[in-house]
Amino acid sequence: MTPPSLFEQREGEEQLSFDPASLPADGHVIFIGRINSPWTARQACPKNMRAAREARKTASISIDPPYRPGLRGLEGVSHIFILTWLDRSPRNLIVQKPRHATESKGVFALRSPVRPNPVGLHVVKLLAIDMARGKLEVDAIDALDGTPVIDVKPYFASVDAFPEATVNRSGE
Amino acid sequence: MTPPSLFEQREGEEQLSFDPASLPADGHVIFIGRINSPWTARQACPKNMRAAREARKTASISIDPPYRPGLRGLEGVSHIFILTWLDRSPRNLIVQKPRHATESKGVFALRSPVRPNPVGLHVVKLLAIDMARGKLEVDAIDALDGTPVIDVKPYFASVDAFPEATVNRSGE
Numbered sequence: 572m573t574p575p576s577l578f579e580q581r582e583g584e585e586q587l588s589f590d591p592a593s594l595p596a597d598g599h600v601i602f603i604g605r606i607n608s609p610w611t612a613r614q615a616c617p618k619n620m621r622a623a624r625e626a627r628k629t630a631s632i633s634i635d636p637p638y639r640p641g642l643r644g645l646e647g648v649s650h651i652f653i654l655t656w657l658d659r660s661p662r663n664l665i666v667q668k669p670r671h672a673t674e675s676k677g678v679f680a681l682r683s684p685v686r687p688n689p690v691g692l693h694v695v696k697l698l699a700i701d702m703a704r705g706k707l708e709v710d711a712i713d714a715l716d717g718t719p720v721i722d723v724k725p726y727f728a729s730v731d732a733f734p735e736a737t738v739n740r741s742g743e
Numbered sequence: 744m745t746p747p748s749l750f751e752q753r754e755g756e757e758q759l760s761f762d763p764a765s766l767p768a769d770g771h772v773i774f775i776g777r778i779n780s781p782w783t784a785r786q787a788c789p790k791n792m793r794a795a796r797e798a799r800k801t802a803s804i805s806i807d808p809p810y811r812p813g814l815r816g817l818e819g820v821s822h823i824f825i826l827t828w829l830d831r832s833p834r835n836l837i838v839q840k841p842r843h844a845t846e847s848k849g850v851f852a853l854r855s856p857v858r859p860n861p862v863g864l865h866v867v868k869l870l871a872i873d874m875a876r877g878k879l880e881v882d883a884i885d886a887l888d889g890t891p892v893i894d895v896k897p898y899f900a901s902v903d904a905f906p907e908a909t910v911n912r913s914g915e
Contacts, residue, residue, distance in 0.1 A: 574789035585812055596892065598828050600860045600897050620902040634851075636879025640757055640857060641837045647911025654862060656770050659794030665813045679806075679895040680816030687810060688772045688893045690826060690862070694903050718761045719769065721850040725910060729791040731866050732906040736898050
């Protein structure tokens, strides 16, 4: 689903000459669960995890029954990656100009939901697990209620935490 | 492609009653590039990013021509996420026992390439970019040469770095 009307195009943006959503598939994803969040309208949904944390609302992830045994062992993990499938975003905008930005940027330099493969990546704190109901309670989420989930992974500080990482924010 | 012969099954492991690779697609991915790594044999390939860094071999990512404008702005970024599509792994093992582990764990508590959606997540240091050739040089990678790439994202310390994250490694 690609409702481009939701996404105005801005000066300095560039489209691909084709729509990735119309290309033959190189691989296929299945949904393993859904996000349950307080955000039912795109306008109210936090645009990133910082804004989501500032909103001070918890959220949860529901994992579908066949995949629930896959949660075993997560109870010892403090933080997780959630990968979502942002299927309400167009996929054909390769250079974008975020609202309030002075310069356009390539999609791979942005965390925009609009990308060739609409995979969202969220690092969240795991507050509680209900194994039987397949429910993960997390500290915050920057995704609409009902967003499909395609993967959950444990976060390992040893290979995933780079507090020294920098971004030159000129133009952002 | 699912050559289960590459993956022996171990005691305590659990299979799904179906193969996610055979389900109808909920969404489709396209490959936007490939990993170029020193690892051409599965036996030699580092099993995680820590082992990859210890091997002290750089790697690169080649982005296909139509997607190269998407790299604009990445030159100011020190670390990136790479999402890969691990299409040589089976998808139907929901509880797994990693080699050398004493206990089996659910797939969502592991970074195993064997998962319902075979998406690999790698945080790497970006050493250099050749925009014209669509090439990203990175400090290390724990993926086989030729592995398809489905996304690149900037790493933001403010929302992605949790050095305080912990894992109860009992059983690992």
